[in-house]
Amino acid sequence: MLEMRKEIFADERDDNLNVVGKGVQRQDMPGHVTARTRFFDDHAFDGLLHLKVVRSPHHHARIRSIDVSAAERAPGVKRVLRGADVPVNKNTLLSLINFGKDDEPTLAVDKVRYKGEPVVAIIADSDAAALAARKLVRIDYEPLSPVFDVEEALKPGAPVVNETYPGNYFEYHQRFDHQKLRFGDVERAFTQADHVVEHRYQMSPIEHAPTETNGSIAAPEHNDRYVVHTCAQGLFFSLGTTAKIVDLESNRLHFIGGTVGGGFGGKVDSLSEPLAVLGAMLTAKPVRYVLDREEEMLYGSPRGAERIYVKDGVMRDGRIIARYIRSYFDAGAYTRLSSYAAIKCTAHVPGPYSIPNVASDIYVAYTNRCPSTAMRGFGVTAVDFALEVQMDRLAEAVNMDPMEFRILNAYRDGDMKAHRRVAKNTALVECVQVAAEKANWPISEQARRASSLTEGGGERGQIPATPLDQRGQIGRPESRNAPATQTLPASTTRIPLSKQPIFEGARDARPTPVQVPRYEAPPRYDPAIAPPPPQPAHQPVSAPPAPPPPAAPAQPQHGAVRFSSVFGTRRR
């Protein structure tokens, strides 16, 4: 049974809960056991058409020509779509929150950037007819040299994967080729440490492999809208993305979902909805686009691989005094959500430990691999794996018990985190104590008596003086080892950062970035310029308008306040 330690989580949640901690039947369970639950593909449509895509056989190639004439004449084929048929054929998922540049086409036009990238879509009256016609599409490719390794991709002279980001890195704040964290002086602390331990950790991409493959069915409705049955994990996220790509007002899209046959993050990319809706728009028929298992495994976006270097300075008594993390996210060929993953990773560094000097440089690198996306704590899980393995290695280096080593270094309430926020409601000490007890792992009396509520704050709650640097300026690889430019005095909470791009134009002899016009929403209805509604000739004497109802008293706020890592704002 769930136990809430109120002495630790005093303001973490209300106690008047009706459901948490009790066995309550889920509302969707009767549907699941009777097979009445309707997943996206469990909908019958008369005249249903089937969409299949032709995928790139190359990791990286220029498209010289595309010939779809034979496919268009094939039996059962209703329509063949190419990049030019997609109204807004360049998008990035987080453009819905104005984060990052549009960099990914729905159907490739001039170049393919990963093996399996969609180039042509075929809509036919059966799966078999679409598959047969797929073989008739002739695409002439000029293979280009690919790059598969994140660090190779960042070297000058590496093949340019994605022309929107010609340095093969995501551009943060229009200034840096990576996401930075600086807290204290790690370089000086390393010279003072008794041991310096550095290790490299490499993760693999992981396919979500949901039992239900990605897909959707789009159909014209009677009211000039399109109904979309979809597996999307973020239904409105997918609706907004689709509305942009097919250039429709979002109120003409009617998304139905919520029953996801396993997602785990692999169904947030809107892989199928834009083409299914476009197919329905162009054929005026219901169109179904479902990945088969091979497509799901090979081309459904995976959890991105991460390479993580952790360098720690530790004292003989077990205190970690410095931690530097350099990490590379393999975004694959397009950004999707990797830019966000790197921010999450930065927000997670240095782990739940009180370390007085912390720095990290987290890169998002483009390679000619399948674009990666969300999966269960992406940005956090991998770096946690690296950090905790590193913690064991550090404990070994200073001859300490790994449990006690964690208790010694764990955050206490009042400690200053590397992100210049005070740690509250910390509980790692207690967590390790309980884990040790359950595992019959002997720990010292001192470790057993430790508490998250004591020893914190004071000097540990201060922001140290922090040297700043301009390392990793966009397009200037030589700036990577540049010396510190200034030292921010202790207690400075905000690092001054100009919004002006620091570097424009030529970038270490690579092409300048392709300027992608930002998507402009269709003009909105404006009552000021719309013709006024017809007025009745005789105006009845109307009663004076009722006074506005008194404002409702502010609801008392409960629960934890969360921090949005993209915008840095607080939300509930």
Add this chain to the structure above:
Amino acid sequence: MAKLPVQFRLNGSDRAGFVDPAGNLLDLLRRGLGDFAPKYGCGQGTCGVCTVLVDGEPQLSCLTLAISCDGRQIETASGMADGPNLHPLQQAFMDNFAAQCGFCTPGMLTAARALLARNPNPTRDEVVEAISGNICRCTGYEPIIAAILAAAAGGAGMRRA
């Protein structure tokens, strides 16, 4: 290609359809007859979400030619309940929280139903063996095994307070 007629009993009702000679039973059930209980997961007989009973035997409908089912009895998870009354396996799945996303559930129920029909008192190992062809990617195998054992025990321990 000319379509061929096929006729069988589906969940106790006579049903008929026309199929391609190479058409599989899964497509006929789903797209032809509108029974969406069996799902498409892999199309190659590895995931088990398309499991149906053909004359009482569990079969992967994605690998079964529709035409080979002429004159047979087909049962899917849609036909397990008796009107509003759930089959004991369905009730046990509910009581044991044995579904997460629900996509593998019809196939799991069907595999379990075949097991209990031939072996009303299976051991845990026999239950594991019986559902070994059914993948639950949400990895909720333990509650599923518990549910099948509870149903076999005839309701004992099925209800949680």
